[in-house]
Amino acid sequence: xxxxxxxxxxxxxxxxxxxxxxxxxxxxxxxxxxxxxxxxxxxxxxxxxxxxxxxxxxxxxxxxxxxxxxxxxxxxxxxxxxxxxxxxxxxxxxxxxxxxxxxxxxxxxxxxxxxxxxxxxxxxxxxxxxxxxxxxxxxxxxxxxxxxxxxxxxxxxxxxxxxxxxxxxxxxxxxxxxxxxxxxxxxxxxxxxxxxxxxxxxxxxxxxxxxxx
Amino acid sequence: xxxxxxxxxxxxxxxxxxxxxxxxxxxxxxxxxxxxxxxxxxxxxxxxxxxxxxxxxxxxxxxxxxxxxxxxxxxxxxxxxxxxxxxxxxxxxxxxxxxxxxxxxxxxxxxxxxxxxxxxxxxxxxxxxxxxxxxxxxxxxxxxxxxxxxxxxxxxxxxxxxxxxxxxxxxxxxxxxxxxxxxxxxxxxxxxxxxxxxxxxxxxxxxxxxxxxxxxxxxxxxxx
Numbered sequence: 001x002x003x004x005x006x007x008x009x010x011x012x013x014x015x016x017x018x019x020x021x022x023x024x025x026x027x028x029x030x031x032x033x034x035x036x037x038x039x040x041x042x043x044x045x046x047x048x049x050x051x052x053x054x055x056x057x058x059x060x061x062x063x064x065x066x067x068x069x070x071x072x073x074x075x076x077x078x079x080x081x082x083x084x085x086x087x088x089x090x091x092x093x094x095x096x097x098x099x100x101x102x103x104x105x106x107x108x109x110x111x112x113x114x115x116x117x118x119x120x121x122x123x124x125x126x127x128x129x130x131x132x133x134x135x136x137x138x139x140x141x142x143x144x145x146x147x148x149x150x151x152x153x154x155x156x157x158x159x160x161x162x163x164x165x166x167x168x169x170x171x172x173x174x175x176x177x178x179x180x181x182x183x184x185x186x187x188x189x190x191x192x193x194x195x196x197x198x199x200x201x202x203x204x205x206x207x208x209x210x211x212x213x
Numbered sequence: 214x215x216x217x218x219x220x221x222x223x224x225x226x227x228x229x230x231x232x233x234x235x236x237x238x239x240x241x242x243x244x245x246x247x248x249x250x251x252x253x254x255x256x257x258x259x260x261x262x263x264x265x266x267x268x269x270x271x272x273x274x275x276x277x278x279x280x281x282x283x284x285x286x287x288x289x290x291x292x293x294x295x296x297x298x299x300x301x302x303x304x305x306x307x308x309x310x311x312x313x314x315x316x317x318x319x320x321x322x323x324x325x326x327x328x329x330x331x332x333x334x335x336x337x338x339x340x341x342x343x344x345x346x347x348x349x350x351x352x353x354x355x356x357x358x359x360x361x362x363x364x365x366x367x368x369x370x371x372x373x374x375x376x377x378x379x380x381x382x383x384x385x386x387x388x389x390x391x392x393x394x395x396x397x398x399x400x401x402x403x404x405x406x407x408x409x410x411x412x413x414x415x416x417x418x419x420x421x422x423x424x425x426x427x428x429x430x431x432x433x434x435x436x437x
Contacts, residue, residue, distance in 0.1 A: 150355045156345035164342060164359070167335035168366060171373035178377055187376050195369060202365055209278050209354040 007090040011098025016105060018075060025071045026106055029064050033114040036060040037121055053122040054129065054180045058173050060114065061107075061133065062140070066162055068106050069144040072099060073152040082152070086211050096145055096207035103141040111137070128189070132179035135192035136172050139199055143168055146203040149210045171195055222417070226410035233258075233404030249313035254400055256306040258408040259299050260325065264367070266296030266412060267336070271364040274357035286353040287427065289360055291420045293339055295412055300333045324374045331370050335363060 019026055040056040076082040085095050111133055119125050144165060151161040172195060179188035233254055270292035277285035307326045308318050321327060339359055346352040 146358075150342065150359070153351050153355060154342060154345040155347070156341065160338070160341050160345055163338040164335075167331055167338065168362065170331050171366075171369050174373040174377045191373060191376055194372075198365060198369060199362075202361065206278070206358045206361065209358055212354075213351060 004091060004094060007094040008097045008101065011085075011095060012101040012105075015099060015102030019102075019106070024074075025068050026109060028071075029068050029106060029110040030113050032067050033060055033064040033110055034117055036063060037114065037117055041121060050123045051181050053118075055177055057114075057118050057122075057129075058176050058180075060118075061111065061136070061176075062166075062169060062173065064110050064114070065103075065107055065140045065144060066165060068103060068110070069148045069165070070151075070158045070161055072103055072145060072148040077152050082211065086213075092208040092211060093204050095211065096149075096203060099149075100141045100145045100203075103145055104137055107137045107141060108134075126180070128185040129180040131189055132176045132185070132192060135189060135196060136176045139172050139192065139196040140169060142196065142200040142203050146207055146210060149207065153210070168199075222410045222413045226407055226414050228407070229403050230407030230411055233400055233407050236400045236403065249310060252306055252310045252313075253397075254404045256303065256310055257401065258405040259306060260303040260329065261405060262408045262412045263296050263299035263303055263329070263332075265409065266292050266299055266416075267332070267360075267363055267367065269416075270296060271360045274360035277353060277357045278361075283350075283353060286356065287423050288420060289357060290343065291416055291423060293336060293360060293363075294419060295416050297333065297336045297340075298415075299412065300329055300336065303329045304333060324371075324378075327374055328367075328370055332363070332367065335366060339363070 037057075037060055040053070040060065044052060044056070073082065076085065086092060115125055115130065115133065147161060147164045147168070151157050151164070154160055172192065175188045175192040175195060179185040179192065182188060236254075270289045273285045273289035273292060276282070277289060304326065307323065307329065311320050311323060311326070312318050319326070339356065342359055343352065343356050346355060
């Protein structure tokens with residue numbers, strides 16, 4: 001394995017290992033997403049369409065992601081580990097990539113519970129929905145990780161992350177909901193892929209500026 | 214910008230903008246009927262100017278990251294500040310236009326308005342980010358990266374709203390604007406030039422104010 005990939009793998013492994021030992025974030029995300037789906041059942045008047053239910057699932061996903069992202073740099077900040085990581089002789093973008101892989105893993109695990117729960121509570125899933133969720137996860141994790149690093153440097157932290165995050169993921173919601181409910185999901189899935197690629201490149205290139213003093 | 218050029222920008226704004234608006238109000242060829250269309254000469258130049266401000270803000274942000282010169286921070290911030298003001302004006306004038314053309318203050322089918330709402334929310338958070346981070350190189354770079362996200366978000370959101378078009382929010386109202394004749398185009402260009410000159414003037418004034426503020430703060434810290 002080349003140097004860069006090894007760095008990324010080590011950083012992602014560190015995050016997953018930390019979560020495995022402390023169980024800080026993932027149980028909270030799981031509990032939150034199931035609670036949110038339960039609340040949505042009562043928020044929807046009887047006779048609401050399946051399309052409305054699908055739309056609410058996307059809200060649940062976005063907010064669950066926010067919950068996880070707010071904690072993404074918590075360990076680094078509390079223990080001052082981010083300075084150490086920035087000083088380490090590796091490319092700074094590797095920190096972003098490792099963290100993004102960790103966040104994506106959390107999201108996928110949360111959805112592994114959320115999607116079956118949604119199918120149980122509301123209506124069966126289509127393959128387009130699952131594909132859209134998978135694509136959306138990548139974009140959400142990429143952008144969310146960078147914004148979480150920005151928010152970690154500010155005083156408002158948890159307060160400011162949703163404010164920056166929500167306008168940026170509106171295109172993800174449009175693409176995701178479109179792919180889930182439209183007759184030709186192909187263009188929406190393509191759009192989600194494009195979104196992931198564009199913002200992943202931008203985050204990868206700009207992360208260095210966000211973490212260095 | 215030299216003093217004479219700056220004065221010219223002020224003069225151009227003072228002369229061209231009212232000229233464009235007046236021409237738009239009174240010299241519209243009769244055949245083009247629709248009276249609500251007159252706000253076109255205000256709304257569209259404002260919207261394009263807002264895009265221009267966001268573009269300049271991102272360009273200065275890129276220069277900051279590239280060259281590391283700290284003066285670009287204030288320039289980027291000021292341009293985005295202007296962009297948010299013009300963006301808000303776009304929402305207001307667009308809303309007025311929608312009311313008179315279609316009888317509703319807000320329409321999700323009007324793509325430009327929806328896009329400006331997203332951008333307005335996004336760039337409002339720019340100020341939140343800026344004011345909750347301690348002044349210093351970190352804040353400058355975070356703001357710059359955020360500004361770059363903004364110009365990326367513009368085409369991406371535009372595309373998203375476009376492909377969403379009929380599926381999410383059916384387009385109830387179509388933009389059956391009058392065809393662009395040379396008269397309309399000329400008035401539009403006059404208005405647009407006036408609006409750009411106005412934005413440039415505001416930008417210079419605001420930037421000068423912010424620079425004085427910054428130097429004053431430095432001076433105070435030195436004295437304290």
